[in-house]
Amino acid sequence: xxxxxxxxxxxxxxxxxxxxxxxxxxxxxxxxxxxxxxxxxxxxxxxxxxxxxxxxxxxxxxxxxxxxxxxxxxxxxxxxxxxxxxxxxxxxxxxxxxxxxxxxxxxxxxxxxx
Amino acid sequence: xxxxxxxxxxxxxxxxxxxxxxxxxxxxxxxxxxxxxxxxxxxxxxxxxxxxxxxxxxxxxxxxxxxxxxxxxxxxxxxxxxxxxxxxxxxxxxxxxxxxxxxxxxxxxxxxxx
Numbered sequence: 001x002x003x004x005x006x007x008x009x010x011x012x013x014x015x016x017x018x019x020x021x022x023x024x025x026x027x028x029x030x031x032x033x034x035x036x037x038x039x040x041x042x043x044x045x046x047x048x049x050x051x052x053x054x055x056x057x058x059x060x061x062x063x064x065x066x067x068x069x070x071x072x073x074x075x076x077x078x079x080x081x082x083x084x085x086x087x088x089x090x091x092x093x094x095x096x097x098x099x100x101x102x103x104x105x106x107x108x109x110x111x112x113x114x
Numbered sequence: 115x116x117x118x119x120x121x122x123x124x125x126x127x128x129x130x131x132x133x134x135x136x137x138x139x140x141x142x143x144x145x146x147x148x149x150x151x152x153x154x155x156x157x158x159x160x161x162x163x164x165x166x167x168x169x170x171x172x173x174x175x176x177x178x179x180x181x182x183x184x185x186x187x188x189x190x191x192x193x194x195x196x197x198x199x200x201x202x203x204x205x206x207x208x209x210x211x212x213x214x215x216x217x218x219x220x221x222x223x224x225x226x227x228x
Contacts, residue, residue, distance in 0.1 A: 004156075043221055043222045100147060100162040101159040102206075103159070
């Protein structure tokens, strides 16, 4: 079974500092996609960053970057220069190539302190 | 460019009743997926619709059914509601033939079953 584990239920960071959110997943497949989604109190799930498993280069989107370790099945998200607007639930998700189903972790609540 | 929209925002039903939730996909998207997010959990995949057909289904009972219309909008129907059906129901759309193949989420419908 495909599973996604986010072991830290909550984290906090000071504004302007850097924080890393961890995620591990379990699959025997080699072709898949990984995602980080952000869900603020407004409830809308917003895509933060996406990584294709066949790409060795780690994805980067402005202040957000990932550390993708395929052999270790690890996919962490680094947020640099944290802003108050980054406060939200963050979900790591996985999707097999050819499947439509996103498998989510349980999420992690990020608090940003001014 | 309108994003994914869902209606209604909130809904309260009693056990045994039936409910219909609605979703309009993002412009240019032809595929709609539905997810159930229980409180404190990550979203769980219910099913996906493309070309008015159910393409893939998650581990949900037959009480959960759907429909997709020629304009790509979709409905989620839940019959014989149980207390455990109380959740946030998220709709996501994607361009099946698109380059990114990423799912974009709507704001959700909060269903409360009393």
